[in-house]
Amino acid sequence: MTVTSTLTEKLNLQKEKLTPDAPHLDLNDLVKAASRVIAPLWPIATFAARNPWMGFEGQTFEQTARWLKDTRDVEIYPCASLIHAAQKRGEVDEDFLEMALQRWLDVQSVDLPLGVAERFCRAALKLDELPSVLLESPELKILAEKLSALMPQNPEKHPLKPLSLCLEEQSGEKVAHALDHHMIKWCKLFLDESQAAWSLPNREEGFYRAWRRLIQYDPALSYTQRQRLKDWPQEAETALKKALSALKIPQSEMRDYLEAHLLALPGWAGMMLWRSQQSTQESSLLTEYLAVRISMEWILIKPHLPLLKQKSEEQLSLVPLIAAWIHWGDMTMEAWEKLSVLEQKARLTLARRFDETVRRRLWLEAWEQTYTDQLMKMISSKKRESDQKKRALAQFAFCIDVRSEPFRRKLEKAGPFETYGMAGFFGLPIMTCELGSKHAHSSLPVILKPQYQVKESSPEFELKSYQQRRQTVNSFGYMFKMMKQNLLASLLLPEVSGPLLCLQMLGRSLVPRSAGQMIRKLRKAWLRKPSTELSLNRENHLETELPIGFSEEEKVHFVRQALKMMGLTNHFAPLVVICGHGSHSTNNPYAAALDCGACGGASGGFNARVLAALCNLPKIREILATEGILIPEDTVFVAAEHITTLDELRFIYVPELSDAAQAAFQQIQTLLPKVSQDANAERLSQLPSLGFRSKDPRVEAQRFAEDWSEVRPEWGLARNAAFIIGHRRLTQECNLEGRVFLHSYDWQKDQDGTLLSNIIAGPVTVAQWINLQYYASTVAPHYYGSGNKATQTVTGGLGVMQGNASDLLSGLPWQSVMRSDQEVYHAPLRLLVVIQAPQEYVERLMDHDPAFHRKVQNGWLRLASIDPEGHWKIWS
Structure with a gap:
């Protein structure tokens, strides 16, 4: 159980006992518990997939859907248009929909004939809207008034709203909008990644204190409003406590109130949450954010206090329930009045229970079951x-x-090759530092922390020359930026840079492929990066926080672990290629999102090179041989990078090869162009285009990657739907359409289940995050997506906004999930995990991993297994 979920449960127990006069409860604990409603948001330069509902996994998917609908009016089940489109494409088998309906009816207790209930529900499942003419009918409203005594008071508590939003709803005054505008301004100033010419004064003191010092001079506030904050507390927690007290928020409702404010701008709040997790110095940043926000709310609404109280209960409206029976139950109002009171109540109860959320849930389950069935049959x-x-x-x-x-799939058909799959950081928890760079970056999934550092090095005389050339390039970029921000220099800049930038613009627009290749070649020719070595051996450097290189024991551990995780411990080929993956696109804020959805935009090439180099060390092989992992002398490990935008394999580390490995390498080089061409042809056929300019798929792929006006250089991980853990033989002859994560696994080499547990804890968790981010960006693009790439504004080096004063958008642009304005591309299905292992392995996994068990049980992912005889079992 996570710290957040534990704390949430603790506060839930305490919450019922709290009153406005109850003993003090630590506000930092409240903030931590409230943060469950948002997810950390990484800067877009290190984009990482995020599960927007990671704090809700202790409850069911349906419970979360209902809570979000009530709280923010956000629907997270697919809407009718998405469902109907899937049905038209043949992705939903209506037999599964009928089965889901029968399961739902079986657990209902309604005093109605089964046939009547079935006919009503089947009609309602068509998902057509109730006619507005019917809902507005005076006769229907009169009938509903007569029947009002049949339904009890609504027992569900209404979601707590910020008082600024309540005021806006009551008076029409845009107070909540103004509050969001103020918060966006201050967040941009504080979080700016050195993009602004002037930085926020006193920024080093923290968000709250910097705001507290400057708010007295904010021209966007009136003199009276500024005076209200003149003697405001110096500390964030004290200020938050005072603001909540001034707004008269009872302690029993404080967490709900904080949650409501975090959900108002979940992007900016998510960025504050991420920052608070990166260092102890900023650990209270989310508390500071809420202190600023609720203090601002108080000064904006103080003249209007006290507000009219929110109603905690209200009579459930019978109009849509009766209208549902008239429209879907083929009844008339006259027929209603002839029914007995018990019959009327039974029909109203069924209509209330079989609401839109249930109907959408059944469709989603049928959609998911259809895909599962098709995968099983394949x-x-x-x-x-x-x-x-x-x-x-x-x-x-x-x-x-x-x-x-x-x-x-294309590679395996091209020759006598085998492929394996594992997480693309290859089990190496490293931070990498490339030649000539003073900055290192993590090269592993964002859910992990680096434990080692690996650097590139070269002879001193070559390094110094390379650094000078690199510094020259960086200096030009820095000078250009400074001139743009300087008042006088910016007047001269267009005259100086205009002709060159005009040529670049014409080249990038008219011949993007040729222009991109030329620019890249010029840069490469100028830099002339020398050959490098990796710091694989442990070095003692006191000035670095992480150890540089590995000890001998650590080298053996990481090689052993990687080979076991990919299932390659015997029958080695003469050549083993460790393939990282990356992407290439131009003028794309989401470039990092196309590199690796798990590793914060880090490509896997560096890790592949490190692992290949470790596998070639004779001493490592000698030790592994004593453990039964015999790597033949003629087997050589090399490293490559799969560029997904171009579907090509680039070799980045090729040591001296044995004769057998050399023969294999030559054959691969001969076959790769055809493999690349076939893979590109398949991939490009799925991309919407006004028409290909070239008949050669490889040429067309290069144009997509280099065209700075291309909003969709590739689909990324769209349409991901399943994660298969098993031997490649299981799926080798299957066309999985690029929708499945494939992790190699041999249960016979995992007697204690450790490998399976590691796969579930690491790669499956990351894949689930990716899956739910694509899901959320498809079903609720206005809240969890990021809109149209063509109208996005990149702000402060942090992320994107729509316009200059929106939330920091946390999800994917619609070009990543939609084929066009009218046609969806991504299928919003919850991830299906398929494990090839005996049933007892899966049972043991569920017993030993309560977090995974909870995800399956609560509907956050689905689980199936295949036993050694090929029999399937659906666990969810």
């Missing part, structure tokens, strides 16, 4: 190869990313 229908086979010419270890699947 896998079960393919013949499996015998375990007895010839030694492969080459073996490739790819990242589990869904974009690797089509390339792996």
